Amino acid sequence: MAKLEIITLPDPLLRTHSSAIEQVDDELRKLIDDMLETMYDAPGIGLAAVQVAVPKRLLVVDVAGAEDEPAPIAMINPEIIKLGDEMRVYEEGCLSLPDVLVDVERPKTVSVRYVDREGKQQQVEADGLLATAIQHEMDHLDGKLIIDFLSRLKRDMVVRRFKKQARGL
Ligand code: NI
Numbered sequence: 725m726a727k728l729e730i731i732t733l734p735d736p737l738l739r740t741h742s743s744a745i746e747q748v749d750d751e752l753r754k755l756i757d758d759m760l761e762t763m764y765d766a767p768g769i770g771l772a773a774v775q776v777a778v779p780k781r782l783l784v785v786d787v788a789g790a791e792d793e794p795a796p797i798a799m800i801n802p803e804i805i806k807l808g809d810e811m812r813v814y815e816e817g818c819l820s821l822p823d824v825l826v827d828v829e830r831p832k833t834v835s836v837r838y839v840d841r842e843g844k845q846q847q848v849e850a851d852g853l854l855a856t857a858i859q860h861e862m863d864h865l866d867g868k869l870i871i872d873f874l875s876r877l878k879r880d881m882v883v884r885r886f887k888k889q890a891r892g893l
Pocket residue numbers: 817818819820860861864
């Protein structure tokens with residue numbers, strides 16, 4: 725396994741629409757393993773392929789607590805089938821936006837269909853933190869970031885800060 729570099733704002737790749745994966749093969753499984761290693765090392769609870777500069781519809785999540793056994797899930801071409809009516813606010817961070825925390829309101833439950841690392845169709849009914857993490861990572865596949873939940877003014881401030889950092893100011 726290998727640790728990958730995580731891209732950060734203002735990398736324009738973060739705003740691209742990731743493309744569907746056509747084939748589940750050893751190369752893809754290696755990418756999944758590398759993404760998991762990168763996520764655990766960061767540390768984070770979720771990572772989308774586009775965050776390691778691979779704009780394909782793939783994400784990994786693991787919301788197990790520090791005391792629990794790891795529970796990694798890799799989702800290929802995930803699709804939301806149903807969003808719950810009840811909403812939940814959670815303060816979210818993102819490995820591509822270091823030091824930024826945003827209160828994001830999302831459905832508390834979500835049903836997702838996806839292809840697993842063996843190429844099999846799966847479905848999960850997620851609740852709580854897992855539902856939040858999946859929705860956050862799925863947003864990445866469509867170029868959406870947590871700062872999009874902020875007011876325009878606050879979002880522009882964050883973007884400006886990252887642009888300055890990128891220029892080394
Ligand atoms: Ni993120």
